[in-house]
Amino acid sequence: MEPSCGFTTYSITVTYCIWGFTSSGTSGQQKLIVLVISGNFSVGFGMQHTVVIFLLAFSSVTQALDNGLMRTPPMGWLAWERYRCDIDCDNDPKNCISEVLFRDMADRLAEDGWRELGYVYINIDDCWASKKRDAQGRLQADPKRFPGGIAKLARYVHDRGLKLGIYGDLGTYTCAGYPGTTLDKIEIDAQTFADWEVDMLKLDGCYSNSSDQEQGYPRMSKALNATGRPIGFSCSWPAYQGGLPPKINYTLLGEICNLWRNYGDIEDSWDSILSIVDWFTENQDVLQPAAGPGRWNDPDMLVIGDFGLSMEQSRSQMALWAIMAAPLFMSNDLRTLSSGAQAILQNKAVISINQDPLGIQGKRLRKESSGIEVFMRPLSNNASALVFFSRRTDMPYRYPTSLKALNYAPGSYNVYDVFMQKPMPTLKDTTGFVVSINPSGVVMWYVAPAEWQERPKFFQANRKSDPFIV
Ligand SMILES: *[C@@H]1O[C@H](CO)[C@@H](O)[C@H](O)[C@H]1NC(C)=O
Ligand SMILES: *[C@@H]1O[C@H](CO)[C@@H](O)[C@H](O)[C@H]1NC(C)=O
Numbered sequence: 001m002e003p004s005c006g007f008t009t010y011s012i013t014v015t016y017c018i019w020g021f022t023s024s025g026t027s028g029q030q031k032l033i034v035l036v037i038s039g040n041f042s043v044g045f046g047m048q049h050t051v052v053i054f055l056l057a058f059s060s061v062t063q064a065l066d067n068g069l070m071r072t073p074p075m076g077w078l079a080w081e082r083y084r085c086d087i088d089c090d091n092d093p094k095n096c097i098s099e100v101l102f103r104d105m106a107d108r109l110a111e112d113g114w115r116e117l118g119y120v121y122i123n124i125d126d127c128w129a130s131k132k133r134d135a136q137g138r139l140q141a142d143p144k145r146f147p148g149g150i151a152k153l154a155r156y157v158h159d160r161g162l163k164l165g166i167y168g169d170l171g172t173y174t175c176a177g178y179p180g181t182t183l184d185k186i187e188i189d190a191q192t193f194a195d196w197e198v199d200m201l202k203l204d205g206c207y208s209n210s211s212d213q214e215q216g217y218p219r220m221s222k223a224l225n226a227t228g229r230p231i232g233f234s235c236s237w238p239a240y241q242g243g244l245p246p247k248i249n250y251t252l253l254g255e256i257c258n259l260w261r262n263y264g265d266i267e268d269s270w271d272s273i274l275s276i277v278d279w280f281t282e283n284q285d286v287l288q289p290a291a292g293p294g295r296w297n298d299p300d301m302l303v304i305g306d307f308g309l310s311m312e313q314s315r316s317q318m319a320l321w322a323i324m325a326a327p328l329f330m331s332n333d334l335r336t337l338s339s340g341a342q343a344i345l346q347n348k349a350v351i352s353i354n355q356d357p358l359g360i361q362g363k364r365l366r367k368e369s370s371g372i373e374v375f376m377r378p379l380s381n382n383a384s385a386l387v388f389f390s391r392r393t394d395m396p397y398r399y400p401t402s403l404k405a406l407n408y409a410p411g412s413y414n415v416y417d418v419f420m421q422k423p424m425p426t427l428k429d430t431t432g433f434v435v436s437i438n439p440s441g442v443v444m445w446y447v448a449p450a451e452w453q454e455r456p457k458f459f460q461a462n463r464k465s466d467p468f469i470v
């Protein structure tokens, strides 16, 4: 790890270097932090003291929900944004919320190359349930739209090497008015989902207040654990409480949820993407440390392949979601997806950046008055991802910079252009370069020290035979 060195003047003058070493335990639950501060402290009239201070601390901030799941951001498909609460199966049989829709999407995930890339969750959202619980007080699927029931759908999904996610709501009703999970129903609903062999639960927060949520989300986490079935847990809690401390305790969320929605629902529009990116970026100093293996901020679904985004904007959503270490849940029609949208969603380099095992969320480094923003995410093997993002609306903008200007350490770097899908010339940190960024588009790079030994798979696959290489 590079030491970060600085110089501060108070009443004493201190030149200092701080090294932070972190070593994760096997479970990733505990982090040993060793801080070594050494330097020359010159106090008052020229006295020089050389001081070395060791600080040892066990940090508890990195606790993650201990169900072993989602060590990298979960990937898959989620119904809500595209299909909402369309229950009109008589007139819209292919798109209504029914077992047909989920079987169709499971077939596509399994047969069109998605599963192998990591898109394994097939997730139901609101409007799946019958308006009435059964005689034992259990949730049940709408009998007309899910005649086989959820357990049978789970088997269908598992037979194809996929996982099934379901939706509930901590409150009197779900957002669309179906039966909710009040505090007294938490255990029975967790057990029902486990009995059906469901693999993930998104627990929404309509029709509950902050004290119900404070009790209910930790209690559901416990109840899921008590079933003995590993069930990924997505919590909408922060989105209902403004997403920020002091109302939201991200340490606690990381201990009880695998992912959480911090902010409002995504819509099929570029404005919606921008408002989400803005909110997550403005609050990145709070949100970024909350993320890590097993615990992720969720800026909501990918709307790539729907109607609202251009190809440039689609690449931007994919790139920024990868930088943010966001869950990648597509909400689109995989049966009719365009080849352009498919190529973006199946880009191996951007997926491997999203799925980097260190699980460090990236941040915005620069916000230029020209409308260019630069994002960076640290990756394993001393590599990193850079995104140059243009908020301009006129024409491709030529942005001059250097790796040194973007805080890179001295040295030479190999650069791979993620969407051009080709290696670029090796760059010294001091070499100036210009990237041309299209309006509402991105240029995305994978950057690695030039002395690296192992190239990532997407580099090795850079041959004619690879279908993703143009
Ligand atoms: C339940 O929690 C315990 C302790 O945190 C953990 O070891 C176990 O794997 C969890 N089980 C499930 C099914 O999540
Ligand atoms: C929250 O709602 C519950 C009913 O679900 C009610 O009993 C409780 O008094 C409410 N608390 C507050 C602070 O409004």
Ligand SMILES: *[C@@H]1O[C@H](CO)[C@@H](O)[C@H](O)[C@H]1NC(C)=O
Binding pocket: 249, 250, 251, 252, 255
């Ligand atoms: C946040 O939650 C953690 C873990 O449960 C707890 O130790 C800490 O005291 C909480 N922080 C605040 C400010 O309540």
Ligand SMILES: *[C@@H]1O[C@H](CO)[C@@H](O)[C@H](O)[C@H]1NC(C)=O
Binding pocket: 001, 002, 381, 382
């Ligand atoms: C990363 O860089 C540090 C020096 O900054 C070096 O000690 C370490 O071996 C590098 N790690 C890898 C995996 O290349």
